[in-house]
């Protein structure tokens with residue numbers, strides 16, 4: 171009966187250890203895969219610059235180019251975001267009019283200080299967003315926020331150093347203004363030729379106009395100005411150090427946001443789950459070890475007389491120790507087998523329970539440039555794919571998606587760890603038993619208690 | 620033939636030294652049954668522990684059939700216990716999770732009795748003490764005290780030891796059962812040719828022995 175109790179307690183402790191080990195493994199794997207899948211980019215934008223609402227002093231090309239000298243920086247993508255009022259361009263913003271348009275219009279009008287047609291609120295148009303970039307290719311397929319889904323649907327892109335008055339326009343913008351490759355429009359009093367149309371699948375992003383950085387700087391009389399830079403780092407693991415270096419260099423003028431930081435924020439609950447499971451694991455393993463040691467001690471003490479009798483019968487110490495080790499091994503193996511089965515069965519629900527309660531990141535897909543494009547800063551063109559601000563925290567859809575598909579699996583390393591732990595615990599138990607057995611004097615058997 | 624010469628044992632305790640066995644000398648023949656009597660605490664069990672090599676004497680000699688045992692190393696003492704000594708205890712001290720038969724087999728195993736003959740020898744001994752058949756397959760808990768002591772006697776004699784040491788073998792039994800147990804020890808001693816030393820409080824038990832020795836505060840003397 172006592173043996174059954176020991177096995178059961180041991181099994182529970184082992185089950186807990188195993189399930190924590192598996193949960194920890196699963197969470198670690200998940201954290202690593204989320205880390206690996208996150209962008210290796212850092213967004214640098216002027217301090218206090220918030221998308222449409224403007225503000226802040228733009229950075230200069232020189233300042234941004236200096237970042238190229240930092241260690242582990244591969245490239246720096248620069249962009250200048252400007253807003254064209256209807257008086258400055260022939261383009262019409264495709265953003266639907268109506269209450270929302272009106273609101274935006276009033277807002278834009280107020281902050282911009284330049285009004286289109288104040289007299290008739292219903293026909294008010296919001297400004298056209300035009301972005302100068304030195305990395306059109308990257309900006310199209312993956313920019314500051316770890317990649318968008320924009321694709322060039324017709325025409326070509328421009329070269330990073332182009333000084334021509336050419337543009338790639340979003341599909342929505344193009345259809346609103348009936349633009350095709352070869353069409354022209356006016357901006358800042360100059361004629362700009364459309365050389366490409368892109369589609370990102372997002373109305374907001376497809377309402378933008380993309381131009382070579384230098385061309386826009388000249389047209390907008392913003393020579394040398396940059397409203398956003400995306401620093402590409404050679405390795406995800408260096409993002410933190412580069413972020414620090416950038417902060418040290420231009421931190422007083424710029425807001426530095428890395429996707430890694432936002433990912434880490436999203437991973438924080440997972441990391442705490444990992445910590446919890448690690449502590450629980452250690453607790454359970456130590457608990458299992460203590461249970462086994464105590465029960466070994468108890469069993470040997472309880473059978474002191476029997477050990478004495480065996481010694482009196484002429485049993486060598488090693489044979490008595492062997493018998494007790496066989497018993498403790500049986501307990502451990504039985505407990506381990508039962509515990510492993512229970513643990514494996516429990517680990518999946520435990521892991522998903524821990525993850526869903528702790529890391530319930532269920533952001534809506536899409537991007538939120540209206541809110542200022544957190545993380546996107548002034549870049550604007552590459553829409554933050556799946557970012558949102560749930561009460562301050564920022565989570566990526568990709569993170570939440572991978573979280574929900576978190577699977578628990580029993581890896582070889584888990585099995586190896588479990589086996590090593592079991593062996594260590596059994597060895598400890600055996601040593602305790604052996605030491606106690608050797609110390610028992612056979613003459614004790616003659617004492618009548 | 621057992622020859623004990625000038626045996627001494629002192630226990631060093633926090634309360635002081637206890638000289639439990641003092642200059643004990645005596646001889647006992649093969650097949651002889653010797654009773655050792657004495658008051659509680661006089662050193663009877665200590666003497667048996669020394670003779671059974673459960674404990675080492677401080678001084679003195681134990682000669683069994685010409686072999687000096689007092690200065691054997693621990694391995695030699697273990698070997699001697701397994702093959703040359705059999706114990707019978709007041710508390711029977713059978714291994715609780717083994718059947719009566721398995722208890723006897725265990726002693727044969729430790730003494731390296733030929734494997735092929737162990738079962739036969741065990742059954743022979745169980746028959747000798749009158750515990751063959753179904754009862755031999757019971758665990759000790761399902762046997763009476765007298766039956767358990769029979770099994771203990773079968774186990775003690777199984778490996779054909781030269782020396783049987785019995786410490787109060789009737790102490791936990793009623794009078795008539797005790798008598799039968801002593802008679803059994805006696806006959807086993809003569810049929811097996813072993814020397815039997817019986818520690819007892821019981822005058823009736825002592826009177827059945829070939830000789831009687833009395834121990835008083837560690838000092839042994841022959842009772843005429």
Ligand SMILES: Nc1ncnc2c1ncn2[C@@H]1O[C@H](COP(=O)(O)OP(=O)(O)OP(=O)(O)O)[C@@H](O)[C@H]1O
Nearest residue numbers: 630632637639657658659660661662663664665666
């Ligand atoms: N391991 C020991 N450590 C210290 N003192 C001991 C030890 N064993 C026995 N003694 C002491 O030695 C003396 C003799 O003890 P022993 O057990 O031999 O007596 P006994 O004659 O068998 O008594 P009883 O009839 O009560 O069994 C006693 O004073 C006892 O307290």
Ligand SMILES: [Mg+2]
Nearest residue numbers: 616663664786
């Ligand atoms: Mg005694």
